[in-house]
Amino acid sequence: MIQPTTRAVTVGEGLAVLIAAPGPLEDSPVFERGAGGAEANVACVLSQLGVPTGWLSRVGDDGFGRYLVRHLADRGVDTSTVTVDPARPTGVYVKERGSGSGRPADLAAGASRMLYYRTGSAASALSPADLTAAAPVLAQAELVHFSGITTALSPSATELTDALLALPRRGHLISFDLNYRPALWSRRTESAADILARHIGGSDVVFLGADEAEEVFGIGDADRLRTAFPQPRHLIVKNDKHSVTGFLGADRLEVPALTLEVTERIGAGDAFAGGYLAALLQGRPHEQLLRFGHLCAAAALTGTGDIADLPPLPTLESLAAATPSEWSALHYRPSLLVPENVAS
Numbered sequence: 041m042i043q044p045t046t047r048a049v050t051v052g053e054g055l056a057v058l059i060a061a062p063g064p065l066e067d068s069p070v071f072e073r074g075a076g077g078a079e080a081n082v083a084c085v086l087s088q089l090g091v092p093t094g095w096l097s098r099v100g101d102d103g104f105g106r107y108l109v110r111h112l113a114d115r116g117v118d119t120s121t122v123t124v125d126p127a128r129p130t131g132v133y134v135k136e137r138g139s140g141s142g143r144p145a146d147l148a149a150g151a152s153r154m155l156y157y158r159t160g161s162a163a164s165a166l167s168p169a170d171l172t173a174a175a176p177v178l179a180q181a182e183l184v185h186f187s188g189i190t191t192a193l194s195p196s197a198t199e200l201t202d203a204l205l206a207l208p209r210r211g212h213l214i215s216f217d218l219n220y221r222p223a224l225w226s227r228r229t230e231s232a233a234d235i236l237a238r239h240i241g242g243s244d245v246v247f248l249g250a251d252e253a254e255e256v257f258g259i260g261d262a263d264r265l266r267t268a269f270p271q272p273r274h275l276i277v278k279n280d281k282h283s284v285t286g287f288l289g290a291d292r293l294e295v296p297a298l299t300l301e302v303t304e305r306i307g308a309g310d311a312f313a314g315g316y317l318a319a320l321l322q323g324r325p326h327e328q329l330l331r332f333g334h335l336c337a338a339a340a341l342t343g344t345g346d347i348a349d350l351p352p353l354p355t356l357e358s359l360a361a362a363t364p365s366e367w368s369a370l371h372y373r374p375s376l377l378v379p380e381n382v383a384s
Contacts, residue, residue: 053164056073059073064146078217082313087116089353164193192225303341304340331360
């Protein structure tokens with residue numbers, strides 16, 4: 041059943057995750073099951089922050105697909121716009137984790153590597169027909185979010201994302217995260233830079249990693265990126281692990297990241313986008329949009345799994361309203377968030 045209050049919709053592939061035991065992949069006797077995928081991660085963050093959210097995707101008629109749908113539904117995400125494809129499988133990726141043993145195939149302790157098995161997946165068949173089927177949900181959503189991963193999946197997926205950008209806005213927002221994945225684009229004959237630039241220019245809210253923007257467009261500086269892409273009202277550039285520059289119209293604001301101990305980096309960018317977009321839909325001021333992004337990214341960086349497990353919304357609201365000195369002294373820890381003098 042369609043949720044009448046759905047405010048946001050994310051569009052893209054979900055993936056079943058098989059998480060290996062630490063050490064060389066060939067030595068892992070068991071794999072823990074999880075869920076991932078950029079837009080699925082963002083949907084779960086939005087839902088945790090009190091924003092009724094739907095997920096538009098395709099999954100296979102298999103156990104992994106049923107697991108993904110259940111996983112998101114259990115987290116409050118509306119899955120009524122997920123199509124079950126009887127002919128194609130659900131995408132899967134394997135997460136290899138390092139143990140630091142020094143063996144040739146092992147990674148450093150705490151490091152991880154992803155191996156994707158998504159060629160020919162159900163989500164690669166996404167097309168404009170999926171937008172037609174989801175029209176009732178899309179019409180009521182105040183915001184639709186997708187990423188460069190979605191459009192890279194296949195030519196038909198690019199047709200979908202182009203059609204999405206062409207939909208009448210009627211005051212609604214389109215959000216786009218660059219999420220450049222060279223391996224996906226290596227199977228395409230079209231220019232990734234041309235397609236991605238078109239999507240940036242056609243969106244209202246855009247998230248860019250400075251490193252990936254440098255790789256795609258040859259521009260990694262936040263101010264130069266704003267000059268190159270003046271169209272989005274919201275342009276958010278993740279400079280590196282230390283700060284994010286946010287452009288809101290003509291306003292420019294740089295907000296430092298929090299002090300923390302990284303457990304795993306996977307999903308942090310998706311969590312940042314989810315936090316920013318939730319704060320935007322909740323009408324928060326510019327600085328708090330960026331701070332909500334940082335706080336949600338911190339939850340992902342200090343947790344495990346692709347989907348961030350967030351502190352309660354009142355806790356995030358209190359931290360996002362901190363003074364500049366309080367913010368700079370904040371040391372983010374899972375289940376224990378305390379201001380400290382980080383210089384000591």
